[in-house]
Amino acid sequence: MIPLLEESRGLGRDLQRILRPDQISFLSPDRLSYGRDSSSKSILWARSREIKYPPDAVVWPESAEEVARVLAFANARGIPVIPFGGGSGVCGGTWALRGGIALDLKRMDRIVKIDAAEMNVRVQSGINGEIFERELNRRGFTLGHFPSSIYVATVGGYLACRSAGQFSSQYGKIEDMVEAVEVVLADGEILRLGTVADSPGVLDAKELFVGSEGTLGVLTEATLKVHPQPETDSYLGFSFPTLEAGWEAIRGLLQAEVFPCVARLYDKLDSRIAASHRNQKAGVSIMKSLGGALHPLAHFVKDRSLKLALKRPRWLQRALDALPGDCLLILGFQGLKALVPAQAALAARICAEHQGKALGEGPGRHWLKNRYSVNYKLSPLFDEGYFADTMEVAATWKHLPKLYRAVREAIGEHALVMAHFSHAYPEGCSIYFTFIGHRESEEASEKLYDRIWREALAACVAAGGTISHHHGVGVLKAAFMPQEWGEAMAWLKKVKRRLDPANILNPGKLGFET
Ligand SMILES: Cc1cc2nc3c(=O)[nH]c(=O)nc-3n(C[C@H](O)[C@H](O)[C@H](O)COP(=O)(O)OP(=O)(O)OC[C@H]3O[C@@H](n4cnc5c(N)ncnc54)[C@H](O)[C@@H]3O)c2cc1C
Numbered sequence: 001m002i003p004l005l006e007e008s009r010g011l012g013r014d015l016q017r018i019l020r021p022d023q024i025s026f027l028s029p030d031r032l033s034y035g036r037d038s039s040s041k042s043i044l045w046a047r048s049r050e051i052k053y054p055p056d057a058v059v060w061p062e063s064a065e066e067v068a069r070v071l072a073f074a075n076a077r078g079i080p081v082i083p084f085g086g087g088s089g090v091c092g093g094t095w096a097l098r099g100g101i102a103l104d105l106k107r108m109d110r111i112v113k114i115d116a117a118e119m120n121v122r123v124q125s126g127i128n129g130e131i132f133e134r135e136l137n138r139r140g141f142t143l144g145h146f147p148s149s150i151y152v153a154t155v156g157g158y159l160a161c162r163s164a165g166q167f168s169s170q171y172g173k174i175e176d177m178v179e180a181v182e183v184v185l186a187d188g189e190i191l192r193l194g195t196v197a198d199s200p201g202v203l204d205a206k207e208l209f210v211g212s213e214g215t216l217g218v219l220t221e222a223t224l225k226v227h228p229q230p231e232t233d234s235y236l237g238f239s240f241p242t243l244e245a246g247w248e249a250i251r252g253l254l255q256a257e258v259f260p261c262v263a264r265l266y267d268k269l270d271s272r273i274a275a276s277h278r279n280q281k282a283g284v285s286i287m288k289s290l291g292g293a294l295h296p297l298a299h300f301v302k303d304r305s306l307k308l309a310l311k312r313p314r315w316l317q318r319a320l321d322a323l324p325g326d327c328l329l330i331l332g333f334q335g336l337k338a339l340v341p342a343q344a345a346l347a348a349r350i351c352a353e354h355q356g357k358a359l360g361e362g363p364g365r366h367w368l369k370n371r372y373s374v375n376y377k378l379s380p381l382f383d384e385g386y387f388a389d390t391m392e393v394a395a396t397w398k399h400l401p402k403l404y405r406a407v408r409e410a411i412g413e414h415a416l417v418m419a420h421f422s423h424a425y426p427e428g429c430s431i432y433f434t435f436i437g438h439r440e441s442e443e444a445s446e447k448l449y450d451r452i453w454r455e456a457l458a459a460c461v462a463a464g465g466t467i468s469h470h471h472g473v474g475v476l477k478a479a480f481m482p483q484e485w486g487e488a489m490a491w492l493k494k495v496k497r498r499l500d501p502a503n504i505l506n507p508g509k510l511g512f513e514t
Contacts, residue, residue, distance in 0.1 A: 011057055011079070011101075018069045023107075025058045034058050034082075034102035037089040038152075039476065040389040041449060043379050048442045055082060055096035060107045064182055064190050064220040067103065071218065071504070072188030074101060078502050083214035085126065085157030088149040090390070091474025093161070093213050097508040105156050108220060111135055120179055121226050125156030125219045141226040144171030147470075148372055156219045161472035162211040164430070166371060167261040168423045169254070170334070171227065173470065174210075181206045182221035186500040195223070208495070213472050214506040216499050230334035233261075234344040235364025238356035239326035243267055244401065246327045247421070247429075249354035251397050253331075254426045258346050262332035262422070264367070267404075269320055269418040270434070271328040278366045307385055310438035313416050320416075329356065330364045387415075387439045387449060393460045394423070394430035394469035403465040404431055410459040411435050414452050423469060430469035454479075473510050481511025 015024050025031075035054030036042035045052055056079075061067045074081045080100030087094055096102060105126035112122035114136070121141070123132060129150040133143055145165040147153060153163070158174040159181065165171065180194040183206075193206040209217050240246040246265040253260065266274055309316045329351070333343045348358060381388045391411075395403040404419065411417040415437035423430040435452065439445040453476060457467055461483045468477055482489045489511065496503075496512050508514035 014073060014077075015057065015059065015070075015101075018073055019059060019061065019066060023060045023062070023066075026056070030058045031055055031102075034084060034087070034094070034104070035096055037087050037092060037094045037474075038149075039090045039092055039474075040387065041092065041446070041476070042095075043382055044387070044442060044446050044449065047382055053095035053097050054099070055102035056099045058084075058102045058104060060104050062107045064108075064184055067105075067108075067184045067218050067220055068188040068190055070101065070103060071184055071186055074504050075186050075188065075502050078504065080504050080507050081218075082506050083156065083160065083218045085154035085160070086128065086149070086152040088152040089157065089161060089472060089474060091468075091472050091476040093472055093474035093506070093509055095475060095508075097475070097514050100504070103218065105154060105218075105220070109154075112221070114139055114141065114226070119226055120223050122180075122221065122223045123155055124221050125154065125159070127155050129153045129155065129158065136226060137229060140229055142229050143177065143224060144227050145174060145177065146371075151372065155222060155224075159210050159219050159222055160213050162468075162470060164423045164470035166422070167332075167334075169263050169425065170259050170261040173423075174224075175207075177225045178206065178210055178222055179225060180223035181209060181219055183209045183217035183219050185217050186502065186505050190220075191217070211472070213474065213509050215496060215510050215512055216505060218505075230340075231337045232340050233332060233334035234340050235262075235333075235361045235368065236331045236344060236348060236351075237359035237361070237363035238329045238331070238351045239271075239359055240265075240329060240354070240356050241326060243327050243404070245355045246329050247397070247400060249329065249351045249356055250421070250424050250429065251426075252350050252354065253347055254424055256346070256350065257426075258343055258350070260331045260343070260347060261334045262330060262364070262367075263424045264330045265421040266328045267419045268323075268325040268327055269416075270420045272320075272325055273418065274328055274363070274367075277370070278363065307438050310386065310416060310436065313414060313437060314412060316416055317412050326357075328359075328363060330367050332364055332368070381436065382439070385439055386436055387445045388434070388436045389449065389452075391433045391435075391453070391456055392430055392469050392471055393433075393457075393465045393467060394428060395463070395465040396428035399464035400429055400431070403460060403463040406459040406463040407431070407433060407456050407465070410455040411452055413455070414448055431465075453477075475508060478509065478511045485511075 031054040032051045035051040080098045082096050082102050084094050084102045084104045108124040108126040110124045114121045144167055146167055147163050147165050162175050164173045182192050184190050250263050331347050333340045408417055415435040417435040419431050419433045421429050421431055457480045460467055467480045467484055
């Protein structure tokens with residue numbers, strides 16, 4: 001049994017006045033499961049049999065009123081409450097830094113109402129992303145939100161972190177889809193903000209809670225826009241001689257207001273990995289794909305000596321950079337049969353104007369088929385003696401090249417790094433870095449891991465980028481919030497103190513005090 005924090009003694013007796021016994025757990029396996037998220041750091045800790053931040057209790061409320069009762073109780077006692085959706089976050093957002101109560105929303109998973117006339121859906125926040133999308137599809141709609149974590153994440157987690165799906169260039173991020181929210185404040189007050197056609201032109205209060213990562217309130221319900229299911233789709237692949245040419249093509253496309261659902265541009269190493277993955281059986285491991293991608297260097301980087309090569313990441317990266325190679329761009333379009341072919345033809349013309357060589361449908365169709373399978377394979381890499389992680393940042397088009405080079409340089413000092421550009425908009429684009437390094441020991445890898453994050457985020461801020469496009473801030477990016485927000489950070493802290501004076505709501509996240 002993991003010991004309870006002093007302030008949490010007697011918690012069981014008190015919680016049983018609010019919830020049924022089957023809605024409360026103090027069991028160690030539950031507390032251990034809820035003391036982590038899906039970050040590589042959580043994986044490292046689990047491997048060392050150490051869960052650093054377990055909550056004291058886990059509760060499963062079934063209504064906004066029950067959430068309100070738990071919060072009012074915790075507020076009166078000064079006990080932290082950590083909202084928990086699917087636990088797929090990757091920035092430490094669900095770590096119980098001061099213990100307290102993990103509040104799992106997953107029993108609140110009802111679709112309250114689909115309104116075909118208004119084209120929206122009212123849904124409870126604990127619903128699983130994939131189940132939700134399937135239910136909408138059965139009735140002819142789509143949310144248009146497809147994060148790679150769709151099988152795990154919840155609607156509440158999407159909203160709390162301002163998540164982006166793979167089709168964000170067409171449908172927008174989750175904050176573009178939300179029309180109203182129900183949120184429970186630290187003192188137990190239930191607020192409903194932003195109903196349909198509510199007050200055009202007036203301050204939008206729900207904006208404060210969307211993206212607040214559970215630090216200002218617990219989201220219990222949302223009204224989200226829905227779309228008709230697409231009639232058809234079309235996928236195009238192109239190879240570009242340089243990243244710059246690929247960037248210009250995507251920018252040209254979006255600024256001409258041709259909106260693909262997907263625009264993914266891979267740098268040379270990531271393009272090599274994507275090609276190797278396509279050439280092998282679906283579902284192969286990242287390392288196997290990496291092995292395939294390194295094929296041209298095979299005479300000195302064989303599978304078994306890969307570890308050795310990764311001890312000199314800078315050297316390996318330079319050798320790979322010197323190899324000839326192109327950058328792959330995948331474009332996808334979906335919607336009406338009358339529009340999609342025209343959009344695809346326009347896109348093909350714009351890509352050709354920027355030196356894009358057409359590759360046909362193959363790369364895009366392969367991506368579509370495997371789009372949920374890759375990311376979950378990071379964790380087995382740790383067993384093989386490597387460490388791996390991903391980091392997403394974003395910038396406007398003007399700052400994008402500098403951002404890419406600066407963050408790549410910072411990570412490349414310690415690990416082999418590759419990137420792709422997805423979530424593109426007329427104003428700019430996000431960059432998704434994947435890095436893989438050699439692991440000496442658990443302790444050494446944690447130190448190295450912290451150093452990579454620190455140096456990469458410092459490089460991001462210095463290059464004019466934003467530290468988060470869709471994963472949120474949590475704990476791992478929190479130190480950079482003051483730089484990102486500047487003077488407005490003091491204002492944000494005032495808002496937090498007003499809404500949550502006892503600091504019970506997810507303390508220590510988003511740059512707020514622990
Ligand atoms: C393999 C993999 C792929 C991923 N791909 C994507 C991707 O394509 N796009 C993307 O945007 N993200 C992606 N992520 C990150 C993650 O899935 C998202 O951040 C997701 O939105 C988190 O949802 P969740 O329900 O799992 O939240 P959790 O991990 O449970 O929580 C995340 C944060 O939100 C808070 N929170 C959760 N629910 C609520 C609520 N109801 N009210 C208030 N606060 C709440 C938590 O306290 C925590 O701070 C990926 C993660 C993994 C592991």
